[in-house]
Amino acid sequence: MRITRMLAAVLGLVMLGLLLASPTAARPPFRLPGYITDDADALTSSGRIAVESAVQRLYADRHIRLWVVYVDTFSEDSAVSWAQSTRRDSDLGDFDALLAVATVDRAYAFLVPATVPNISSRQVDDLRRNQIEPALRRGDWSGAAVAAANGLDSPPGSPGWAPLLITLGVVAAGLLALLLIMRYRRRQRRAAELAAARRVDPTDPDALAGVPLETLDDLSRQMVVDVDNALRTSANELALAVEEFGEQRTEPFTRAVNNAKSALAQAFTIRQQLDDAIPETPAQRRELLTRVVVSAARADRELESQRRAFERLRDLVIHAPSRLDGLTRQFVELTARIGPAEQRLAELHQEFDAAALTSVADNVATAKTRLAFAEQNIGRARELAAHPVSGQQAGLVDAFRAAESALGQARALLDAVDHASTDIHHASATLPSTIADIQTAIEQATAQLRQAQSVGVPHAGELAAARDAALEALDTARASGSTDPLGAFTRLTRASADLERLLATVAEERAAIDRLNRALDQALFTAQSRVRAVSDYIDTRRGSIGPEARTRLAEANQQLQAAHDKKASNPAEAITHATSASALAAQAQSLANADVQSTERAYTARYGSSDAGAMIGGIIIGDILGAELRGGFGGGWSPTSYGGSSGDDGGGLLGGGGRF
Structure with missing residues (x-):
């Protein structure tokens, strides 16, 4: 019984455990x-x-x-x-x-x-x-x-729809603001470019070559409008001018208007060609726009010059009485100078040889004839001004201009007599120093021309002509300096000025050439040094440097050779080639450095540093590199092919798990 009870208790405990x-x-x-x-x-x-x-x-x-x-x-x-x-x-x-x-x-x-x-x-x-x-x-x-x-x-x-829409709205607003800013800046830039283009000589095609194409288009549009307006105004003024001064006097104005009409018609024809549906290449468009601007500008300048001449004519007619009074006062003043001038000329003949006074001997007599001619025309002009008749204003203008010109010549003739004594004495005193100066200039020119035979001298032909003219003036001064010092001095100073100007120009241009040659020598030295340094660097590290650096070095060598080829014929172009060679050499150095550093890291990480230097220098090329670094030599160089790996999910499951 006890055993039975024990088994029952154990069975109960087991059942209880299973239930729990x-x-x-x-x-x-x-x-x-x-x-x-x-x-x-x-x-x-x-x-x-x-x-x-x-x-x-x-x-x-x-x-x-x-x-x-x-x-x-x-x-x-x-x-x-x-x-x-x-x-x-x-x-x-x-x-x-x-x-x-x-x-x-x-x-x-x-x-x-x-x-x-x-x-x-x-x-x-x-x-x-x-x-x-x-x-x-x-x-x-x-x-x-x-x-x-x-x-x-x-x-x-990944954003939801609301943040995405907000982001898109912000981006759209930013783009709109950017477009507005860009449009404003573009307008400001075009306005500035147009203002700068208007400061360029519009009649010079070479000057217009530097104007941007869009700005040239804007300029051409403004030019045809401005010239059309000026032409319409000038045509109205021409009708009045012909009626007032006659066809002969206004012939230049008529010619300018007709030329402007032809140029403007041509400009409008070209503008029509530019605005039609047939597109032009940028080069064709620039050529057509340049023709529009140049023809319109030249017509405008001709109209402007004739318009000013016409205004002066009208001003003369309107103020004829007062202008004629001014001429009368000049006539009286110059007539009063005739007696003293005759006395002064007699004194000069006593003081100097007749040959020294050749240039002023007939001045007083000639001045008398000019004054008589002026008096005659002043009287005729007063009659025409007192009884104006339509179509006869040209006669008034002609008489006024004739009297004005005659009075001016008479004044110059009398002034020459008054100044003759001073000028002759000054010429006599300064003639020796002038001769010495021109001799020095002639020697300098001769020396420059000798150099032209070996190294070349700018403006050699002009310089030779100026030197020969100076020699001729010097010979004349030595022969007639004592009898006509003023004439000799005048010829010497003119020849000396021409020669000195050419010598200065030659000296300035030679100095510029010397500066250019010095810059070329410096550029060639820099390029050669950089190319040589990179070549040595690649040679001592050839085992690790790929094709990019070598290609840049080859291009640098080509540019350096081009610089040497152009050194004598075109120094400026040679400098450009030398500078390009230096830049390519710098790029080659940078690429080579990157290749070496990449290879050092990869090789050291895989094999240690004991043979890295030998491998990089190209000393170890046999089985080690062939077996271990395959792909670096033969199938295309890739310094970064050593080591490293890439991975992706390649399918499978993401995520994981754990305890919480």
Whole structure:
């Protein structure tokens, strides 16, 4: 009986243990019957509804299925292994995510296929750590599933519609503001360019070559409008001018108007060609626009010059009485100077030889005839001004201009007599120093011309002609300096001025050539030094330097050779080639440095530093490099091909699991 009671007690204890252990029995992986499996009774009715809604929304939005399972404990496997086995048993595919939670073990796994679009491993891990695990830790079983569904529906790092729309709106507003700013700046720039273009000589095609094409177009449009307006005004003024002064006097004005009409017609024809539907190349467009601007500008200048001449004519007619009074006063003044001038000329004949006074001997007699001619024309002009007749104003203008010119010549003749004594004495006193100065200039010119035979001298032909003219003036001065010092002095100073001007020009240009040659020598030295240094660098490290650096060095050598070839014929172009050689050499050095550094790091990391220098210098080329660094020599150089690896998800599952 005692044994029976003992067996019964043991059996009762075993049954009690089984009853107590059955709620938390480990659940092996199994085939999920539906999207939400709650074997642990973790979800409330409201929580289950929330999870179902989130799962359905995820599928509707992104066609991703989320399976959620709650058990008490997992089997002996880890949470991730249990979840993977359950995925296989449940035949879950490339768009099926799984959240498995063991509520008693406080373990979970969240697995997402890598084939799900727009989801990265980092995003899944962030979703696990920042949303799912915190909810599980709080015991919010439904909240963890809802967080998983919402996270997959709007993965971390991808904006929702509202932020996206806001961002797009901000970008659109920024683009609009940028467009407005760019348009304003473009208008400001075009206005500044047009103002600068208007300061360029519009009649010079070479000056217009530097004007931007759009600005040249704007300038041509303004020019044709301005010239058309000026032409219309000038045509009206021409009609009045012909009526007032006659066709002969206004012939230059008529010719200018007709020329302007022809030029403007041509300009409008070209503008029509530019504005039609047939496009032109930029070169053709620039040529046509230049023709418009040049022809319009030249017509405008001719109109302006004739308009001013016409205004002076009208002003003369309007103020004829007062202007004639002025001429009368000049006539009286000059007539009063005739007697003293005759007396002064007699004194000069007593003081100097007749040959020295050749230039002024007939001045007084000639001045008398000019004054008589002026008096005659002043009288005629007064008659015409007192009785103006339409069409006879040209006679008034002619008489006035004739009297004005005659008075001017008479004044100059009498002034020459008054100044003759002073000028002759000054010429006699300064003639020796002038002769010495021109001799020095002649010697300098001769020396420059000798150099021209070997090294070349700018303006050699002009310089030779000026020197010969100076020699001729010097010979004349030596022969007639004592009898006609003023004439000799005048010829010497003119010849000396021409020769000195050419000598100064030659000296300035030679100095510029010398500066250019010095700059060329410096540029060649710099280029040669850099090319040589890079070549030596590559030679001593040829085992690690690829084709890019070598190509730049080859180009630098070509530019350096071109600089040497152009040194004698075109120093400026030679400097350009030398500068380009230096820049290419610098690029080659930079590329070579990068290759060497990359190779050093890769080789040292893989094989150590013992043979790195020999490998980089190209000393070790045999089996080591052939076997170990294959791909660096033969199939194209790639210093960065040593070491390193790249990886991707390559399919599989993202996510993981753990305890909470």
